[in-house]
Amino acid sequence: MALSFKEQKILKSIVVASENDPLKPEFPPNKPKFPATPTYQIRVPNFSNVWLKDESFNLTGTHKDRMAWEIIVTYRDFLLAKQRGQVSGQLQPMSIISSGSAAVAIQTMLRKYHLPNLKVLVDVEINPEIIKALKALGCEIFETDLSKRPFYWKDILALTNNPNGFDITSSEALDPTTRFYDWLSYEIINNSPEYCFIPFGTGNLYENLLNTNKREVSTANHDPRFSGDVNVLRRCNFLGVTTNNPRSKAEKLYSPHLPFVHYDEQWIRLYRSAGYCGSESNVYLLQEQLLEEAMAIARALKINCEPSGIAGLALLLQMREIIPKNKKILIINTGKTKYVRGE
Numbered sequence: 648m649a650l651s652f653k654e655q656k657i658l659k660s661i662v663v664a665s666e667n668d669p670l671k672p673e674f675p676p677n678k679p680k681f682p683a684t685p686t687y688q689i690r691v692p693n694f695s696n697v698w699l700k701d702e703s704f705n706l707t708g709t710h711k712d713r714m715a716w717e718i719i720v721t722y723r724d725f726l727l728a729k730q731r732g733q734v735s736g737q738l739q740p741m742s743i744i745s746s747g748s749a750a751v752a753i754q755t756m757l758r759k760y761h762l763p764n765l766k767v768l769v770d771v772e773i774n775p776e777i778i779k780a781l782k783a784l785g786c787e788i789f790e791t792d793l794s795k796r797p798f799y800w801k802d803i804l805a806l807t808n809n810p811n812g813f814d815i816t817s818s819e820a821l822d823p824t825t826r827f828y829d830w831l832s833y834e835i836i837n838n839s840p841e842y843c844f845i846p847f848g849t850g851n852l853y854e855n856l857l858n859t860n861k862r863e864v865s866t867a868n869h870d871p872r873f874s875g876d877v878n879v880l881r882r883c884n885f886l887g888v889t890t891n892n893p894r895s896k897a898e899k900l901y902s903p904h905l906p907f908v909h910y911d912e913q914w915i916r917l918y919r920s921a922g923y924c925g926s927e928s929n930v931y932l933l934q935e936q937l938l939e940e941a942m943a944i945a946r947a948l949k950i951n952c953e954p955s956g957i958a959g960l961a962l963l964l965q966m967r968e969i970i971p972k973n974k975k976i977l978i979i980n981t982g983k984t985k986y987v988r989g990e
Contacts, residue, residue, distance in 0.1 A: 649730075650726060650729060650730055653761070654726055654729070654738070656761075657722070657726065657738075657760055657761055657762065658723060658726040658727070658730070660760055661676075661719055661720070661722070661723040661760060662676070663720055663723065664679055667829075667870055667871055667872055668871055668872075669681045669871055669872045672830065673716070673720075673830070674712075674713060674716050674830055675705065675706060675712065675716070676716060676719070677706075681830065681834070681872070682834040682837075683704075683705070683713075683830065683831075683834065684700065684701055684702050684703075684704045684705060684834070685701055685704060686698055686699065686700045686701070686834070686838055686977070687699060687701070689948055689950070689978075690948070691944060691960070691963065691964075691976075692944075693967060693972055694963075694967075694970075694972050694976060695972060695973050696973060696974065696975045696976060697963075697976045697977075697978065698838060698840070698975070698976065698977045698978070699950065699977075699978050699980055700834065700835055700838070700977060700978070700979045700980065701950065701951075701980050701982075702831075702956075702979070702980060702981050702982040703950070703951035703952060703956070703980060703982035703983055704982075705752075705982065706752075706755065707748075707751050707752045707755050707984060707985050708951070708982045708983050708984050708985040709748045709752065709956065709981055709982035709983065709984055710828070710831060710852065710979075710981045710982060711748045711749045711751075711752035711753070711981075711984075712752045712755075712756070713827060713828055713830065713831055714749060714752065714753070714827040714828070714851075715749075715752040715753040715755065715756040715757075716756060717826050717827050718741065718753050718756065718757070718815060719756050719757075719760055719762070722738060722760070722762055725738065726738075738762060738763055739763065739809075739811050739812040739813065740763035740764060740765065740766055740787075740809055740812045741753075741763070741765055741766070741809075741812055741813050741814070741815050742765075742766040742767075742768065742803050742804055742807040742809045742812055742813070742814045742815070742816070743765065743766075743767055743768070743803075743814070743815050743816050744767075744768045744769075744793065744798065744803060744816045745767050745768070745769065745816075746769070746770070746773065746777075746898065746899050747773070747774075747777045747780075747781070747899075747984055747986070748899060748984040750765060750767045750781050750786055751780070751781065751784065751984050751985070751986060752984075753765050753815075754767075754781065754784045754785055754786045755784060757785075758784065758785055764785045764786060764787055765785075765786050765787070766786070766787045766789065766807035766808070766809050766812065767781060767786045767787065767788050767789065767807070768789050768790075768791060768793075768798070768803055768806055768807050768816075769781075769788060769789070769790055769791075769793075770790070770791070770792065770793040770794070771790050771791065771792050771793075773790075776986070777986065780986035787807070789806055789807045789808070791806055793902070794893075798816075799817070800814035800816070800817045803816055803817075827851055827852075827855065828851065828852050828855040828856070829855065829859065830872070831852070831855075831856075832852075832855050832856045832858075832859035832860075833859065833870065833872040833873060835856060835977065835979065836856070836859060836860050836863065836873070836875045836880055836883075837872075837873065837874045837875045838875070838975075838977050839875045839876040839879040839880060839883075839975070840879075840883055840975050840976060840977035841879060841882065841883055841884070841925075841974040841975045841976070842883070842884045842886065842925075842927075842963075842970060842974055842975070842976045842977070843856075843883055843884070843885050843886065843976075843977045843979070844886050844888060844959030844960065844962050844963055844976070844977070844978050844979065845885065845886065845887050845888070845959055845979045846887075846888055846889075846897075846899075846900055846955055846956060846958045846959055846979065846981050847887035847888055847889040847900060847930050848889070848899050848900045848902070848955065849902075850887075850930075852979075852981070853885070853887045853930070856885060857885055857915075857918060857923070857924060857928070860880055860883065860885070860923060860924060861918060861921075861923040861924070863875065863877065863880065864877050864880050864881045864922070864923055865923065880924075881922050881923070881924070881925075882924075882925045883924055883925050883928075884924065884925035884926070884927040884928050885924050885925070885928040886927065886928065886929065886930075886931060886959075886962060886966075887929070887930035887931065888900070888930070888931055888932075888933050888958045888959055888961065888962040889901075889930055889931075889932065889933065889958075890932060890933045890935070890958075891932060892933075892935060895933070895935055895938075895954075896935070896938050896939075896954040897933060897938060897954040897955040897958045897961075898954075898955060899953075899955035899956075900933070900955050900958055915928060915929055915930075931962055931965075931966075933958055933961055933962060933965065934961075934965050937961040937962070937964045937965045938954050938958065938961045940961070940964055941954075941957050941958070941960040941961035941964055942954060942957065944960065945957050945960065945980075950980060951982065951983050952980050952982060952983050953982075953983040953984070955981070956980050956981040956982045956983055957978075957980055959978045959979050959980070960978050960980075963976065963978065
């Protein structure tokens with residue numbers, strides 16, 4: 648089926664240099680590079696070898712920009728399929744449950760490529776300033792009480808008045824655990840840390856990271872992007888950090904219902920016992936009082952972050968009595984959302 652002039656223009660504008668060639672990275676779309684964001688050493692009291700993977704350097708300030716780019720690639724794939732006559736119909740809007748970061752990143756990218764505006768389902772308790780910022784970007788906002796029950800893809804599409812669209816909160820339409828953060832996962836494991844601390848919100852980054860590590864430590868045919876030390880990575884402890892406190896300052900790590908996260912104790916036990924990761928790999932609950940200490944260190948180091956983004960540092964502080972002081976430690980800072988450009 649022939650594409651309209653507008654569709655042809657959109658398709659031509661979405662350039663994917665390669666799927667996995669580190670010399671031809673696909674992200675960020677304006678100035679691709681690999682790694683896309685910096686990793687640098689930081690000073691944390693009593694530890695001698697702590698590094699920070701800093702996702703705050705992304706366009707809208709968080710790792711969600713990587714997810715946003717994959718949404719654009721999904722639209723490109725639809726247009727290519729339509730051009731080949733494999734599918735028909737028009738570009739449909741997408742829906743998502745978001746507390747702000749993902750919606751800002753995705754809508755910013757959608758606007759750049761002149762794609763349908765994002766439909767966003769938010770909690771009734773969300774900060775009105777976030778709603779204002781999302782609307783200014785062009786998002787369509789729908790409010791509900793997200794604490795009542797789990798919301799599945801059909802619920803989300805119904806509540807966002809999007810019967811013919813796609814929900815991207817879940818893994819039903821896309822595969823976030825292998826697609827959204829594949830390049831980021833390689834940027835992380837190529838540092839060959841012995842301990843890696845990762846914020847755990849939806850769980851997509853954590854699961855993608857462990858799956859990537861599993862793939863590379865269990866094969867001789869490595870992805871071209873891989874340059875890590877297999878022997879170190881087999882023993883690397885991947886420590887996710889989350890909260891069950893609805894009043895936590897790390898608000899983006901809390902959700903009363905996470906129906907789309909595939910993480911469970913059995914899954915991580917299997918990975919540990921098979922030698923795909925270290926014996927302490929797990930998802931840990933954060934003690935709230937450590938967040939302020941982590942934020943104070945981050946402010947002193949001029950790290951651009953919010954409590955949710957720097958929660959990995961808070962977990963390191965929480966576990967400081969049991970983590971060896973000279974091991975190579977990598978903290979993932981998922982960043983801080985720029986609700987207003989230039990913020």
